[in-house]
Amino acid sequence: MQYSWFNRNLKWIYTLPAVIFVMLMMLFPIIYTVRISFYEWSMSATTPPAWVGLSNYIALLKDERFWHAAGSTFYFTFAALTLEVILGIAIALLLSREFRGKNLVKTVFLLPMVATPVAMGLVWMLIYEPTIGVANMMLKSLGLQPLLWLASPNQVIPSLVIVDVWEWTPMIALIIMAGLATLPSDPYEAADVDGASTWRKFVSITLPLLRPTIIVAAMLRLIDVLKTFDIIYATTQGGPNFASETLNLYGYVLGFQYFKLGMASSLLVIFFALVMGLTLFMIWMRKRLEGASS
Amino acid sequence: MRKSFKQWVGVGTTVVMAATVATGCGNTASETPQPSAQAGTSATANAKPYAGKTISLVTANHPWAEAIKPLLPDFEKETGIKVNVESFFEDQLTQKLTVQFTSGSATPDVFMYRPLQEGKLFYKNGWVQPLDDFAQKAKDYDFSDFTKSAIGSTTVDAKLAGIPIITEQEILYYRKDLLQKAGIAVPKTLDELTAAVKKLHDPKNEMYGFVARGQRSPLVTQVSSFLYSEGADFTTGDKASINTPEALKAFTTYGTLLKDYAPPGVLNMSWPQAFAIFAQGKVAFLTDANSLYQNATDPTKSKISDQVGFAVFPGGKAGSKPYSITSWGLAMNAKSANKEATWAFIQWATSKDVVLKTQQKGNPGARISVWDKAEGTTGFPAELVPVIKESAKTGVDHDRPTVISVGEARDAVGEIVQKIMTGETNLQPVADKANQALQTIIDKDKSR
Numbered sequence: 001m002q003y004s005w006f007n008r009n010l011k012w013i014y015t016l017p018a019v020i021f022v023m024l025m026m027l028f029p030i031i032y033t034v035r036i037s038f039y040e041w042s043m044s045a046t047t048p049p050a051w052v053g054l055s056n057y058i059a060l061l062k063d064e065r066f067w068h069a070a071g072s073t074f075y076f077t078f079a080a081l082t083l084e085v086i087l088g089i090a091i092a093l094l095l096s097r098e099f100r101g102k103n104l105v106k107t108v109f110l111l112p113m114v115a116t117p118v119a120m121g122l123v124w125m126l127i128y129e130p131t132i133g134v135a136n137m138m139l140k141s142l143g144l145q146p147l148l149w150l151a152s153p154n155q156v157i158p159s160l161v162i163v164d165v166w167e168w169t170p171m172i173a174l175i176i177m178a179g180l181a182t183l184p185s186d187p188y189e190a191a192d193v194d195g196a197s198t199w200r201k202f203v204s205i206t207l208p209l210l211r212p213t214i215i216v217a218a219m220l221r222l223i224d225v226l227k228t229f230d231i232i233y234a235t236t237q238g239g240p241n242f243a244s245e246t247l248n249l250y251g252y253v254l255g256f257q258y259f260k261l262g263m264a265s266s267l268l269v270i271f272f273a274l275v276m277g278l279t280l281f282m283i284w285m286r287k288r289l290e291g292a293s294s
Numbered sequence: 295m296r297k298s299f300k301q302w303v304g305v306g307t308t309v310v311m312a313a314t315v316a317t318g319c320g321n322t323a324s325e326t327p328q329p330s331a332q333a334g335t336s337a338t339a340n341a342k343p344y345a346g347k348t349i350s351l352v353t354a355n356h357p358w359a360e361a362i363k364p365l366l367p368d369f370e371k372e373t374g375i376k377v378n379v380e381s382f383f384e385d386q387l388t389q390k391l392t393v394q395f396t397s398g399s400a401t402p403d404v405f406m407y408r409p410l411q412e413g414k415l416f417y418k419n420g421w422v423q424p425l426d427d428f429a430q431k432a433k434d435y436d437f438s439d440f441t442k443s444a445i446g447s448t449t450v451d452a453k454l455a456g457i458p459i460i461t462e463q464e465i466l467y468y469r470k471d472l473l474q475k476a477g478i479a480v481p482k483t484l485d486e487l488t489a490a491v492k493k494l495h496d497p498k499n500e501m502y503g504f505v506a507r508g509q510r511s512p513l514v515t516q517v518s519s520f521l522y523s524e525g526a527d528f529t530t531g532d533k534a535s536i537n538t539p540e541a542l543k544a545f546t547t548y549g550t551l552l553k554d555y556a557p558p559g560v561l562n563m564s565w566p567q568a569f570a571i572f573a574q575g576k577v578a579f580l581t582d583a584n585s586l587y588q589n590a591t592d593p594t595k596s597k598i599s600d601q602v603g604f605a606v607f608p609g610g611k612a613g614s615k616p617y618s619i620t621s622w623g624l625a626m627n628a629k630s631a632n633k634e635a636t637w638a639f640i641q642w643a644t645s646k647d648v649v650l651k652t653q654q655k656g657n658p659g660a661r662i663s664v665w666d667k668a669e670g671t672t673g674f675p676a677e678l679v680p681v682i683k684e685s686a687k688t689g690v691d692h693d694r695p696t697v698i699s700v701g702e703a704r705d706a707v708g709e710i711v712q713k714i715m716t717g718e719t720n721l722q723p724v725a726d727k728a729n730q731a732l733q734t735i736i737d738k739d740k741s742r
Contacts, residue, residue: 042699047741130559131500131571151559153716239510240561241712256389257701259415 030272037266042259049262056266066267068242069250076157076246077225080164084225085218087165088172089210093202095173096180110174112167121234124163125150128235150236153243160244163231168224172217179213180206211289219282226275247271344635345374351639352391352402353381358460358622359406361655362643369642375635388412395421395627403630404639409448409456409623414739415698416625417450423626424453428637435641436663444660446691447620456623457644458660459652462585463685464519464616464693465678466605469598472578480605484523484547487579487608494578495555503555505568505577506548508715510708511701512564513548515693516582517711518617520544523610528695528707532740534732536707537725544610546721549714561715565589573597581607584682585621585658591675604681618689620660658682695732698739706731 006013037056041049060066095106112120127134128149136146149159187205196204229248232238238245238253245253247267255264353359359381366377380402382390391405395416407416416422429437444458466487468480472494481487487504495503507513521527524547526540535541552560557571565582569589572580573596580590584604593599607616624643626636642648649659656673664670665686671679695703706728713724 129567131557131576132574146558148559148561151562153561236562237509237511239712240508241510241709241716253701253705258699260702 033265033268033272035265036262037269038262040260040262042261052262056262057270060263060266060270065242065245065250066247069245069247072157072244073226073246073248076161076164076228076244077222079158079161080168080225080228081218081222083161083165084169084172084221085214087169088217089176089214091169091173092176092180093206096177109170111170113170115167117167117230118234120163120167121231124231125235128159150244151240153240156236156240156244160232160235163235164225164228167231168221172221175217175220176210176213179210183209212286215282215286215289219279219286222282223275223279226278342372342374344632344638346376347374347632347635348376348378349403349630349632349636349639350378350380350401352387352405353379354384354387354406354622355381356384356406356460356622357655358652358657361652361657362648365648365651369639373635373638373642375638377639384408391416391421395419395629398629400627400629400631402627403632403636404624404626406459406622407456407625409458409620410692410694410696411700413448413455413623414450414696414700417453417455418698418739421628422455423628423630423633424455425457425626425637425640426454428641429454429457432637432641435645439646439663440660441618441662441686443618443686443689443691444620448623456620456625457640458620458623459644459649459657460585460622461619461658461660461686462583462621463618463682463689464516464581464607465584465681465685466607467572467580467582467587467590468603468605469575469578469601470603471598471601473603480603481579481608482614484520484608484610488547488551491551491555491579500576502557502571502577504551504579505556505560505563505572506552506581507565507568508552508556508560508563508712510712511704512708513711514704514707515617517545517548517707518690518693519581519607519615520548520610522615522617522690523607523612525610525612527690528692528703528732529736532736534695534729534736536710536732537722537729540611542721542725545710545725546714547610549711552711553715553717561712573599583621584678584685587675587678588656604675604678606681606684614688616685616689617691617693618686619691619693695735697732697735699735703732703735706735 036049038051038053039049040052040056091109095102095109128151130136130146130148130151133149135149139146148155150156183206187209188201191201191205227248228246229252232244232246232249233252236244238249248271251264251267251271254260254267258264353362359379363379366379370376387406388408388411391402391407391412392415394401407413407422429435440458441461444461445454448454448456448458466481473480473490476493478490478493479486481490491503493503494501507516518528521541521544524540524544526535526538526544528534528536536545557576559567563571565586566589568580568582569586571577573590575598587602587604588595590596590602591599596602607614609615624640626633626640630636644661646661646663649661650664650667650670653659653664653670654673658674659665665679665683674682694700695707697703710721710725710728714721718724
């Protein structure tokens with residue numbers, strides 16, 4: 001009797017340790033962060049944490065810097081994600097054809113993804129250096145005006161987007177290539193019979209069939225881009241004058257530089273809710289689209 | 295309840311930090327506390343009262359640490375105390391110490407810290423042991439030999455929170471060849487400096503008049519000498535005073551020099567970038583800490599290594615008042631289980647002999663007697679030595695607002711200068727707002 005119960009629930013029992021571990025490692029920090037977000041606490045031994053209710057949240061919502069950081073986060077995320085998806089699809093289509101040296105090209109495309117982001121940030125800082133950097137040397141050799149790149153409040157986020165696109169487009173390309181490999185061939189044969197153009201085939205067959213894959217790739221990237229910390233911290237630390245300070249960076253500054261742990265936690269809770277909300281929205285959209293296409 | 299909450303916070307922060315550090319280059323050295331061994335046998339007990347003890351030392355990745363490590367066997371042989379050393383990158387060092395102290399750890403016994411950055415936070419939290427009694431009682435230690443400004447930097451609430459090991463002053467770096475060619479004397483005042491900068495500024499040929507730190511937080515320490523020399527300060531008593539006319543004049547001088555005469559991209563420069571471009575031979579003047587001089591004079595890093603001149607910081611309305619501070623000190627953990635042995639180490643590491651040895655390797659110490667000895671200055675260019683001595687005499691003992699939340703205060707001050715650099719002309723409201731922010735930080739300190 002007992003044996004059959006064990007047998008029936010085998011799939012739960014074997015995964016239980018992993019489930020418990022993951023739950024603890026994920027749930028504990030989240031619950032703990034939520035808890036601190038209701039306290040005012042500055043890592044001080046002489047003043048204990050004090051319960052302040054929602055005032056951390058209220059202070060944050062009244063804080064210009066918070067809204068500015070939220071704006072920067074969305075600007076950066078939207079620009080990087082759009083470019084990465086478009087370029088990712090293009091590269092995937094290009095690489096899905098057969099040509100000599102395909103494997104070599106594929107490897108080269110994947111290289112940026114493998115590099116350590118902080119090290120890459122430092123390299124890009126040199127590239128962008130306005131006086132002695134390579135970026136301005138290239139602009140000048142093309143007869144263009146040199147730019148300030150990371151040192152200009154207006155150019156800093158586009159410059160960071162370039163770094164992110166350079167580093168992470170290959171990941172999108174990789175996922176979409178996998179999707180392309182699974183596409184059925186009969187719709188294309190039928191289209192060939194009808195004499196459809198390459199562009200027409202792409203818009204009417206490839207893109208609709210790839211839609212679920214694209215959404216998955218975009219969703220994975222969305223979560224990551226929103227959370228980007230390393231390249232921004234390594235290159236600008238949020239500067240010049242807060243121009244590239246995203247929510248994630250502001251949270252770090254509040255917590256580890258200002259020692260306002262309560263406020264940092266409430267920012268992270270808001271940020272967490274935001275990422276969660278966007279993810280759920282993407283999942284919902286994907287289901288709807290899949291329902292529509294089947 | 296209170297205690298357990300704090301302990302949990304320690305755990306929580308460690309988890310968060312582990313994640314943060316994972317993105318960078320974590321130092322994985324072991325953190326197991328070293329149990330102190332039993333005291334030595336009675337035969338040696340008199341000569342070496344702490345024989346057999348083990349103490350732990352945490353240092354930054356800093357030339358001083360490199361200089362002291364080879365000397366440790368001498369200390370261990372002399373006293374019988376075993377010293378375990380761990381080293382960390384600067385930022386990780388602060389985070390590591392903060393987390394360790396928050397959770398009430400008895401280790402490390404002794405650690406390197408930045409008095410003006412973390413001193414007040416550490417002291418107010420009761421994490422560092424006041425050293426006044428130790429220092430006054432110690433035989434042959436000659437505590438009065440330390441420069442006043444250096445001790446001022448490590449003093450919190452009239453108590454000695456640490457012993458200075460590295461000092462620095464802001465000085466003026468200039469290009470001898472350019473000044474000579476243009477027939478300009480070395481500027482003695484800020485007005486003369488501005489005039490000379492204008493004259494040598496030639497951006498068409500990629501030659502710029504002036505460079506210094508332009509990044510928001512890093513620039514605050516370097517603008518401080520401009521402030522003092524104009525007769526201003528970050529705070530007056532316990533009132534923020536960064537919106538006074540004198541302060542605004544100082545911020546405007548610094549900000550305008552950078553806006554109009556610095557290489558492009560200066561808004562994003564901290565000292566590595568500023569020195570790099572100076573060393574490329576593209577800038578005539580640079581103001582920064584003297585401790586960084588090797589970045590300009592080392593022929594492997596600098597194209598103009600033989601043309602670098604040093605001068606005392608130019609004077610303003612109040613004369614030449616550069617900062618003269620302790621950038622690194624040694625402090626004792628208030629919870630250390632081996633306070634006497636730890637003091638023995640600090641006393642040794644900051645004794646005249648050892649300071650002489652570390653200073654010969656280019657680590658500017660705080661002992662007047664060592665600076666007065668010929669062999670004490672061999673680690674520095676001959677022309678720099680009188681500049682250091684002069685600056686140490688007139689210098690001010692802080693280079694940033696002396697509050698607990700230094701990072702936040704620096705961002706408030708730095709924003710004024712960055713606004714000037716981005717072309718803001720209506721400064722009073724910007725400065726008033728920053729002053730208010732700084733005042734809030736000061737008021738909050740009082741309630742701790």
